Amino acid sequence: MSYRAEYIWIDGTEPTPLLRSKTKIIPSGEEPGIWGFDGSSTNQAPGNASDCVLRPVFVCPDPIRGGDDKLVMCEVLLTDFTPHPTNTRAACAAAAEKYADQEPLFGIEQEYTFLKDGRPLGWPQGGFPGPQGPYYCGVGADEIWGRDIVEAHTKACMDAGLHISGTNAEVMMGQWEFQIGPVAPPQVADELYVARWLLYRIAEDFDVAVTIDPKPMPGDWNGAGAHTNFSTNKMRESYDAIITACEALGKNATEHIENYGAGVERRLTGLHETAPWTEFSYGVSDRGASVRIPWQVEKEGKGYIEDRRPNANCDPYTVTRLIVETCCGALAS
Numbered sequence: 001m002s003y004r005a006e007y008i009w010i011d012g013t014e015p016t017p018l019l020r021s022k023t024k025i026i027p028s029g030e031e032p033g034i035w036g037f038d039g040s041s042t043n044q045a046p047g048n049a050s051d052c053v054l055r056p057v058f059v060c061p062d063p064i065r066g067g068d069d070k071l072v073m074c075e076v077l078l079t080d081f082t083p084h085p086t087n088t089r090a091a092c093a094a095a096a097e098k099y100a101d102q103e104p105l106f107g108i109e110q111e112y113t114f115l116k117d118g119r120p121l122g123w124p125q126g127g128f129p130g131p132q133g134p135y136y137c138g139v140g141a142d143e144i145w146g147r148d149i150v151e152a153h154t155k156a157c158m159d160a161g162l163h164i165s166g167t168n169a170e171v172m173m174g175q176w177e178f179q180i181g182p183v184a185p186p187q188v189a190d191e192l193y194v195a196r197w198l199l200y201r202i203a204e205d206f207d208v209a210v211t212i213d214p215k216p217m218p219g220d221w222n223g224a225g226a227h228t229n230f231s232t233n234k235m236r237e238s239y240d241a242i243i244t245a246c247e248a249l250g251k252n253a254t255e256h257i258e259n260y261g262a263g264v265e266r267r268l269t270g271l272h273e274t275a276p277w278t279e280f281s282y283g284v285s286d287r288g289a290s291v292r293i294p295w296q297v298e299k300e301g302k303g304y305i306e307d308r309r310p311n312a313n314c315d316p317y318t319v320t321r322l323i324v325e326t327c328c329g330a331l332a333s
Contacts (some may be wrong), residue, residue: 002027003068004065007056019193032056036293054293058190137168158332189319212312214262214311222272223267226311244330251326252322253320260314262311273288289308293307294306
């Protein structure tokens with residue numbers, strides 16, 4: 001007897017990498033091991049030295065195929081087993097290990113948009129839906145499109161054992177969100193990538209595409225982000241630590257913005273519940289700030305913060321690494 005293992009990895013496409021996957025048949029009783037792929041076909045190697053290495057970092061049940069089949073999230077290595085230049089997980093894991101004593105936790109809100117024939121799902125061809133307002137967390141066939149895909153994806157994430165913590169329809173028609181966390185890095189990013197892969201794969205069965213473009217429709221429509229909630233053990237005990245983390249993010253704002261996803265300037269305009277990408281701010285219950293402190297955190301004097309700047313197309317390994325290095329570095333001093 002054997003089972004199927006779907007090896008998933010992140011390619012070298014620029015400016016936003018794509019997910020790739022292929023299937024390996026493995027004898028029962030054996031764990032998924034090292035494998036490889038043709039990097040010349042994924043923008044990760046030249047044709048005359050095309051071999052790249054896949055090393056499993058997170059394995060879970062495959063909820064689509066079922067049975068003993070597995071999903072295998074991998075990091076990409078060079079043939080000398082050092083991290084490939086496109087491997088951002090290695091640096092994330094190193095930062096997480098360095099500050100492990102602070103017990104950092106993340107919850108990431110992944111927004112995305114369903115597309116049909118190049119337009120958001122539910123939008124009339126050659127026209128536009130009514131203004132934004134009724135679509136966020138809405139109900140009814142005149143306001144909600146794609147719920148069947150969302151329900152299938154949510155169930156798949158649960159069956160895979162991912163830490164999915166919620167879903168909701170978003171502000172623009174055809175736009176949705178799911179949340180992963182709270183989970184420590186780098187696993188929170190491992191799980192987010194697996195959840196993204198499941199979303200793309202399940203949407204295939206409905207003949208619908210998914211985009212994580214940060215501004216899929218120009219004009220007076222909300223963009224798509226990956227709001228990143230973060231805390232450490234000190235932040236979960238002290239409001240002073242909350243403020244220290246916010247101030248540290250402000251001092252390092254440029255590096256974060258430059259690494260929060262391609263096209264961040266198209267989304268962070270100061271409109272549609274965003275702060276301008278050129279400015280940094282934080283505030284209590286303020287969705288127009290770069291970083292929001294939830295009202296209950298101020299009231300209780302402890303908790304977490306929400307960095308609202310990351311794009312939907314961000315690399316969660318890079319985002320969580322930067323937040324850990326910036327905030328944990330400040331809290332350690």
